[in-house]
Amino acid sequence: xxxxxxxxxxxxxxxxxxxxxxxxxxxxNSGTRFKVFTxxxxxxxxxxxxxxxxxxxxxxxxAPRVSLHIPWDRVDDFEALKVHAESLGVRIGMINSNxxxxxxxxxxSLCNPDESIRxxxxxxxxxxxDVMGATGSDSLKVWxxxxxxxxxxxxxxxxxxxxxDSLAQxxxxxxxxxxxxxxxxxxEPAFYATDVPDWGTSLMHCQALGPRAKVVLDTGHHAxxxxxxxxxxxxxxxxxxxxxxxxxxxxxDDDLMVGAADPFQLFRILHEIVRADALRPDSGVTFxxxxxxxxxxxxxxxxxxxxxxxxxxxxxxxVDREALTAAQLAGDVLAxxxxxxxxxxxxxxxxxxxxxxxxxxxxxxxxxYLASGYQARIEAERIGGAQAGWGA
Ligand code: LRH
Ligand code: MN
Ligand code: MN
Numbered sequence: 001x002x003x004x005x006x007x008x009x010x011x012x013x014x015x016x017x018x019x020x021x022x023x024x025x026x027x028x029n030s031g032t033r034f035k036v037f038t039x040x041x042x043x044x045x046x047x048x049x050x051x052x053x054x055x056x057x058x059x060x061x062x063a064p065r066v067s068l069h070i071p072w073d074r075v076d077d078f079e080a081l082k083v084h085a086e087s088l089g090v091r092i093g094m095i096n097s098n099x100x101x102x103x104x105x106x107x108x109s110l111c112n113p114d115e116s117i118r119x120x121x122x123x124x125x126x127x128x129x130d131v132m133g134a135t136g137s138d139s140l141k142v143w144x145x146x147x148x149x150x151x152x153x154x155x156x157x158x159x160x161x162x163x164x165d166s167l168a169q170x171x172x173x174x175x176x177x178x179x180x181x182x183x184x185x186x187x188e189p190a191f192y193a194t195d196v197p198d199w200g201t202s203l204m205h206c207q208a209l210g211p212r213a214k215v216v217l218d219t220g221h222h223a224x225x226x227x228x229x230x231x232x233x234x235x236x237x238x239x240x241x242x243x244x245x246x247x248x249x250x251x252x253d254d255d256l257m258v259g260a261a262d263p264f265q266l267f268r269i270l271h272e273i274v275r276a277d278a279l280r281p282d283s284g285v286t287f288x289x290x291x292x293x294x295x296x297x298x299x300x301x302x303x304x305x306x307x308x309x310x311x312x313x314x315x316x317x318x319v320d321r322e323a324l325t326a327a328q329l330a331g332d333v334l335a336x337x338x339x340x341x342x343x344x345x346x347x348x349x350x351x352x353x354x355x356x357x358x359x360x361x362x363x364x365x366x367x368x369y370l371a372s373g374y375q376a377r378i379e380a381e382r383i384g385g386a387q388a389g390w391g392a
Contacts, residue, residue, distance in 0.1 A: 011317040021288035030292035041378035042385020046073040054088035059365035065093035078134035092135035100145035108146040110166035111159040143183035147190020181242035183216035214242025220249040229268040236276040245290030255292040259308030270316035314348035
């Protein structure tokens with residue numbers, strides 16, 4: 001059994017310092033297009049979403065930032081929201097723009113052939129930059145539902161030119177200490193062609209924009225069988241991996257808990273991160289969750305997800321890099337694969353429990369949360385939770 005002392009001091013400090021950003025929308029209700037099941041105690045406004053996110057941070061000690069989605073999280077006074085977050089021991093992370101739930105955007109937002117609608121979508125992003133200013137956020141996160149359903153519906157190339165121009169206008173409005181991150185997704189809601197379908201397209205736009213534009217990799221946004229860790233490696237080589245949206249998929253963009261469907265894939269991703277020394281807090285890579293908890297309670301669902309990322313990270317840090325390199329250079333296939341599998345198959349839960357106790361936290365965050373009485377309290381206090389997510 002491994003313990004904390006089995007990690008070298010540098011690996012240990014990386015694990016101690018690792019933080020995972022939470023999505024505000026994970027605390028709201030969501031569902032499928034068939035049904036949204038509400039959970040008791042669901043937040044009624046962004047202030048309550050932050051309160052719930054702060055519980056995840058309180059028990060894991062590893063989730064000090066919350067990402068907002070605008071307009072889902074619109075409030076009258078964003079400075080008050082910032083102060084509220086700080087009073088709870090968390091702060092506002094990335095600001096996500098939402099230009100996909102307005103009738104005007106039926107044929108797209110930043111790629112729309114109608115110039116007045118494209119201008120409206122650009123203005124929505126400038127508004128997000130104002131929210132960044134008020135909340136102290138340094139990142140604008142852009143995901144577009146833009147695309148077409150039928151061949152010939154619009155001109156593929158013209159849509160890219162419009163995107164190029166729209167993104168350039170938005171990028172120009174960022175201050176020097178702010179960045180833009182651009183997320184790709186291979187399908188949905190468009191089915192024939194999506195305007196930012198893959199990491200290559202996102203990277204090309206980021207490179208055209210400038211050094212403060214980076215790619216977001218959402219683990220649920222790939223075709224089955226895609227080697228995601230290869231993409232991670234390549235974006236890290238290019239210095240353009242801005243953030244992860246972590247979640248699990250079985251069939252489509254399922255937004256299930258990270259590490260639930262394929263913990264081995266998560267380990268392989270974290271191995272590339274460790275290999276590139278990108279776990280450092282100043283590496284520029286943000287580790288974020290993008291999940292919806294449709295059946296399970298949301299706060300424990302997020303706690304479990306943070307723990308899953310920590311477990312994959314601890315395993316990646318346990319990889320015997322020297323032995324791995326030696327086996328690779330010797331062409332010893334089985335030994336090289338064995339080094340990775342040894343780390344993956346190690347039970348790191350006791351090691352992480354030790355780490356939490358050292359930080360003054362309960363060794364089992366889930367059990368501690370469930371015993372805290374918070375869930376019963378919010379279920380009694382909050383009636384009529386907010387609808388956050390796709391139906392909002
Ligand atoms: C799109 C997406 C994107 C959105 C979020 C709610 O599928 O992953 O990150 O902002 O879901
Ligand atoms: Mn996402
Ligand atoms: Mn998604």
